[in-house]
Amino acid sequence: MTIVLLILALVFNLLAQSFLKTAVLGIKFDSLSVTFFTKLIALPQIWGGAFFYGISFLFYVMALSRGELSRISPVSQALTTLGVVLISVILFNEPLTALKIVGLILLIAGTIILFL
Numbered sequence: 001m002t003i004v005l006l007i008l009a010l011v012f013n014l015l016a017q018s019f020l021k022t023a024v025l026g027i028k029f030d031s032l033s034v035t036f037f038t039k040l041i042a043l044p045q046i047w048g049g050a051f052f053y054g055i056s057f058l059f060y061v062m063a064l065s066r067g068e069l070s071r072i073s074p075v076s077q078a079l080t081t082l083g084v085v086l087i088s089v090i091l092f093n094e095p096l097t098a099l100k101i102v103g104l105i106l107l108i109a110g111t112i113i114l115f116l
Contacts (some may be wrong), residue, residue, distance in 0.1 A: 005066065006075060011056075012052045013083075014080070015056075017084060024040075071115055075111060
């Protein structure tokens with residue numbers, strides 16, 4: 001059951017990050033200004049991202065209640081990082097470099113070691 005909760009938290013986290021990235025496409029953050037924050041607050045994708053982060057948070061807390069923090073957190077973060085890289089390559093056409101691949105392999109290996 002814990003893994004199901006982690007996967008649900010992951011899915012909603014990735015949805016949130018996708019919404020937020022979509023919201024800021026074409027908006028340049030140059031400085032802290034009222035205009036910038038007004039633009040952000042007016043975007044429905046920002047609110048969608050916040051909503052999905054909230055749902056992700058709830059599933060993550062439920063997973064934490066069922067397992068050890070030292071296992072839940074690294075697995076969650078590794079899955080999120082892997083998912084973010086995949087989404088960034090597939091949806092946002094960001095480059096998948098050899099260095100990113102090496103980093104992901106090391107991340108997965110480290111997570112497996114921590115989980116054992």
